[in-house]
Amino acid sequence: MAISYDEIVGKFEKYIFNTYTRQPIAIKRASGAVVIDVNGKEYIDCVAGIAVNNVGHCHPIVVDAIKKQAEQLMHVSNLYYTEQQALLAEELISLTGMDRVFFCNSGAEAVEGALKLARKASGKKAFIATEHAFHGRTRGALSVTHKEKYRKPFEPLAPAQFVPYNDAKAIREAISEDTAGVILEPIQGEAGVIIPGDEYLKEVREICDETETLLILDEVQTGFGRTGKWFAREHSGIKGDITTLAKAMGGGFPMGAMLAQEDVANKFDRGDHASTFGGNALSCAAALANISVIKKEGLVKRSAEMGAYLMKKLTQLDKDYVREIRGKGLMLGMELSIKCEDIVDKARDRGVLLNCTSESVLRFVPPLTITKEQLDTVVKVLDEI
């Protein structure tokens, strides 16, 4: 039995925590790069559930894998072995070049695991993070998330020092004998798609090696082809000691992971960390299918190509309120000299879903399967607005 938009919103207002600002549409179905609301209106989706639906919404191979797995085994906890977790672990280790994986359910949970591991492995307590960084809303992840508004009501948090992003020297100066690790996004997402200089990550890696400080790369938003590489760290050729994944990992199914190099991973002993749902058979089957689609459809390469296409089209817009267009692959930010919420509203009315971050940056993170025609429509709508 379907209920109307007004009834849905009424129940949200009555029963659900008031923690989100939501767009005034209720979504009923989605396929590829198109979502359809309860009134049957279609939208081209440039948000993809915030960089989640990289293979497109409800990809038939992912849907089929979830259906088949759900009929066989969904969840048994980590008290037992399952085939799906074994196979996914092997696949992730091969894709990331890390040595071991811990499975969890979200980005924040992956970051929590990373911070705990860095503390245990180093025997130290403090972290260095970057200005405007976003790593999640749980207490540890919030400690290394920069925005004052998110942090203030929940202080005291874990000890962390924030240094400017894209400034390796600032990291060198901040490292002290209390530093357990440095955490950063290889491309900052929530901050407004901030791309560091070509040498930044390499320099940070060198500094961490020299000072024997652990480097945590948070690839929650940049993973699984989003930036035109499997993982954004590949643009600079370095690896973290620890890395975090989530968002696009399960093809729309909630899933996260924390991976580490062997010499760090082996500092976690039995009982040091756990998650009831982490890596259950259903989520692992979804992630395995998702990875197979990214490979089969060449979506990493496609992300690079379609990203370059969108970048070129956006650049041709030639509007005086566009300050800068930047990005890698299909992770693009268009910084405006005006606030962008109004543009998001007008685009939605015209059938395009956009996301605004850092007040004045339009962030484009569509499914990597989006077509040139769909991107042309997006740019045409923006031009009209």
Ligand SMILES: Cc1ncc(COP(=O)(O)O)c(C=O)c1O
């Ligand atoms: C880089 C990064 N890390 C961590 C998170 C937190 O992920 P989640 O919302 O799944 O907890 C996000 C979410 O946007 C993110 O972009």
